[in-house]
Amino acid sequence: MNTNLNIALIGAGRIGRVHAEHLAGRIPEAHLSMVADVDREAAEACARKFGAPVAVADYRAVLDKAEVDAVVICSATDTHAEIIEAAAAAGKHIFCEKPIDFDLGRIDQALAAVARAGVLMQVGFNRRFDANFRRVREAVRQGEVGTPHRLHIISRDPAPPPLAYINASGGIFLDMTIHDFDMARFLIGSEVEAIYTAAAVRVDPAIGEAGDLDTAVVVLHFENGVIGTIENSRQAVYGYDQRVEVFGSGGSIRIDNNHPNTAVVSTAQHVRRDLPLNFFMDRYLDSYVDEMQAFVTAVLEGTPPPVTGNDGRVPVVMGLAARRSHDEKRLVRLAEITDA
Amino acid sequence: MNTNLNIALIGAGRIGRVHAEHLAGRIPEAHLSMVADVDREAAEACARKFGAPVAVADYRAVLDKAEVDAVVICSATDTHAEIIEAAAAAGKHIFCEKPIDFDLGRIDQALAAVARAGVLMQVGFNRRFDANFRRVREAVRQGEVGTPHRLHIISRDPAPPPLAYINASGGIFLDMTIHDFDMARFLIGSEVEAIYTAAAVRVDPAIGEAGDLDTAVVVLHFENGVIGTIENSRQAVYGYDQRVEVFGSGGSIRIDNNHPNTAVVSTAQHVRRDLPLNFFMDRYLDSYVDEMQAFVTAVLEGTPPPVTGNDGRVPVVMGLAARRSHDEKRLVRLAEITDA
């Protein structure tokens, strides 16, 4: 296989192994040359499975290797900023899973380090590469529905994560809505000025006791006049619910969920379909391949990455504003967050 | 035909003639006995077309007739309250088109008159009788989607009305959203405590110059914890867009638009359907028959009307709150309106 780019994986957890599989078998220009994980056995198992020659526990061993061109950071969120800075200092190109960090100041330091080093950095908002969302983006860009007036995003998980996860998640807005904030900016191509949030604990009281929310509507006032709404739930019993509508002067475009097949069964009871895909990895599998392919292509061709460091920063600002709006029951301008 | 109820129509405009046709041909227990309209020629034309024996200019001539059991009020909005009071005083049962009035005090006077007279009064929120909306209501009532968490209503007109109409309309929230406010209460079966509005002029600047809005998102905080959203536009170029979704602990129910046929055409360009029904009278025709049938049945059987005077009052409160929220860019509690 034609391998032009040596890539090291840092973090061999669930999402790390997904990227490893794609780098090993589905992206011809990439070579998975190292795997690092604080759990050395996990690193070794991953390296063995996907044919990487070297496995290490300490990510710094990766950055020391001259032959490593780029790193894919899939470690715990609270290590992202530190590894980004170290990788940038070592001259490695960077793919980093979202979020960069929960702390704006820490994000800004990391982005400054990347800028100083002149390396390329892409943030892992994979949904931008999904065929459905890409189609909506194209429609907006080409004016297929005229001037956009409204954006509505439905984003519901099949089931809430474990409480331990929720406690470390940064809260629903930084963990779940963050994807939708990115999608809103991506689809509309404009920035948000102010946010109003209506949210509640409806799915599981334990989530509320942990200080988090599980049901939310977020109203986005865009600079270009579009009114956006995002709705989230931690639990849609019928599966992963990921829909979008953009409405404009020329019409509307909406996307529906992906089902495992197109079968319609009609019986004496009802006309029905099988449930939508339930697991985010099934639903978004192809988008993970495509985002990694885009990263590899951008590095090899020296073109800008399709998802920048700033694209990783702004949704964090939006998440902080959304939470403040809920806490204070009022419209919050994003400038209140960034000027603080 | 078996006619038990003598009904007089007051106001022979567009909606009045629709009711006249149904009373004459599709509701066996009703007899259209008189038509009144300030434009006597309109009254006569309508009476002739639908077989009513008498036509008059002054609605008071209707109320004088002992044989008239009930009136259907379809005159201009600013005459509703006065006619309701007079009809109640004359002991006639009342069907009145929405809105009762734009002024809360005036509405309260009219409702008090009805209560004093002990007559039955039904308000013309016809959409409650539509097969789609009724199906959603049943699903919520029977727990088919569990405990509701979210309600989303999409309500878009095919094209804005003439400016002259808009100037007399009371504004988008009292003219258009009022239907959705009623629908929200009907579907969820709970009252709204507070409202946040994000609205704009996106369709036609002339609407803005008239002091009105044409694009709106209204967030509803229900007493029972449901978070509702209504979105309106004065112009959906593809036709009348009337969709709803209720999401809850047990799943979701959503209704789509009605099309004139079920045909799907696949060509070298695309796979397509004909546009949704464009005219509200086509879209909601059956609901007009069913609401009038329900009125006639309620009067004949002495049962409570399915849409009460209070159901006519609350959406006006909501409309006033929605406008204030937009004007003041803040969450507005309904109590601020009713306690004023």
Next chain:
Amino acid sequence: MNTNLNIALIGAGRIGRVHAEHLAGRIPEAHLSMVADVDREAAEACARKFGAPVAVADYRAVLDKAEVDAVVICSATDTHAEIIEAAAAAGKHIFCEKPIDFDLGRIDQALAAVARAGVLMQVGFNRRFDANFRRVREAVRQGEVGTPHRLHIISRDPAPPPLAYINASGGIFLDMTIHDFDMARFLIGSEVEAIYTAAAVRVDPAIGEAGDLDTAVVVLHFENGVIGTIENSRQAVYGYDQRVEVFGSGGSIRIDNNHPNTAVVSTAQHVRRDLPLNFFMDRYLDSYVDEMQAFVTAVLEGTPPPVTGNDGRVPVVMGLAARRSHDEKRLVRLAEITDA
């Protein structure tokens, strides 16, 4: 109401009462002036309910009245031909339910009588007036799918009729498929040359013991080269299944079933819709109004009826050919039937 045409109903059974209701309340130019039924009580009940002044037992009493302009024949099939001939001799315009008769010679006599009298005659193939089928016809006529190559008709009843009905029905091809034979000719606008049938008893052995079939595929070789297929079943447990696809050089058009609402319910089990409309009268209600309106308009304006006597005759030929093909396990040319 503006009544230009006095119409007498002959036969006050189920379908007769449907026509009576439409003539009385929904077709402004028609006046239901008499009802005849061999069961005089049925005639009187129908007349009373729909406001017809006169009820009689003998249809000849109807034909004697000079003021009757037209008759609507809904009596038992074996009386159709006789009543047509008598009505034609009396100079009455004729609407006759399908089939005219099961015997080709008898049909030809009746049609000859109509031709001699110069009256207008329309046969009751109501589905031609249904919005879905009309849309397909328009697509074919206007070349929206290019030159047609294929026609596929799915036509399944919700449940088999009682055995007593089946015994008098003329068999599945003359009772059920006859509608689809008419539809095939209507949609393609060409005649069928030869027919191949594959049929069986799959739903109920008692139907087979009665000498009939309950499951059938009929292949139609059209003169214009189109290959048609019709599939019938006496029992689709999910409801009335009435679909069509026309495929051609420019694409395809297909129509799906009509449901009572557009609701989609998603639960932990599946994504489902309510069953299609189950009863032919619900499914085709509007088409009955429209066919009768078309008849009234044709008589009043002196224009040709949209469904002629010959349109009533040809499907009987096709039904006889379909049965012979099944019996002899071979392709049967229609000329074999008509030349016999």
Next chain:
Amino acid sequence: MNTNLNIALIGAGRIGRVHAEHLAGRIPEAHLSMVADVDREAAEACARKFGAPVAVADYRAVLDKAEVDAVVICSATDTHAEIIEAAAAAGKHIFCEKPIDFDLGRIDQALAAVARAGVLMQVGFNRRFDANFRRVREAVRQGEVGTPHRLHIISRDPAPPPLAYINASGGIFLDMTIHDFDMARFLIGSEVEAIYTAAAVRVDPAIGEAGDLDTAVVVLHFENGVIGTIENSRQAVYGYDQRVEVFGSGGSIRIDNNHPNTAVVSTAQHVRRDLPLNFFMDRYLDSYVDEMQAFVTAVLEGTPPPVTGNDGRVPVVMGLAARRSHDEKRLVRLAEITDA
């Protein structure tokens, strides 16, 4: 990667390269160890691209290698039988693209060679592994639609192949319908007794001049009483049209086409979707991975292949019967072909 099975590819054309890519990157237990093609450059290019160590021109060089466990035969159809026999003699397990051959006698010799050698052989009917068709098969197997009465298969190509291809194709029934014959047997789980064909040249007269047909309806009389129909066209301008319906005593299951996304665009003209996937490789990509995975698993585990040699033979019999039925305008029993 964990490679237990050494596989050699014979034939590096379009479909061969697809299998090579999957063997190299997506099937962990397989190792692509050799590529053979009469065009040595093609063999070398394919080997280089997918990391196979050896490339040869003569497939016999492959069979000589002891370390090769299995062969994947993707060469020209007229070489299949010969290579099967040689591979069997060499003790290699065999995956062979369809059809095995156009000549029944030749097929029987090849299958006998496989039986004698005791090697495993799987035929390349990939559609059985498609998620949609698999879902229908499961529904039938589990009685989800009761006892099947009807099967309807729609199978239309986006555009006819070049005439050169058609001339060598064996005709539409052996080239195109053969997939549907296999699908019919797979879905219903019963054999076909007799076939009636209605076919024509409607797409391109040149196809007719070449002695072939481009539009066909094939009626299948199954042993278990099911009536099947297959319809084919060489050209559906809207894309690859692959639908199926099974109807039975308990209801129906139908599958629709696969689209590149779920977007619905509503404009002032219509409500539309993007065209279905157009290229068979896009439409059936996953099924090619899954069929090869199934082959590898069957060989490694010593279980029967999911598509046997007999499954490769019977559709050829059906194709010959279908053509004879068209030529002789009559029902043809399969025994007429096999007993000849």
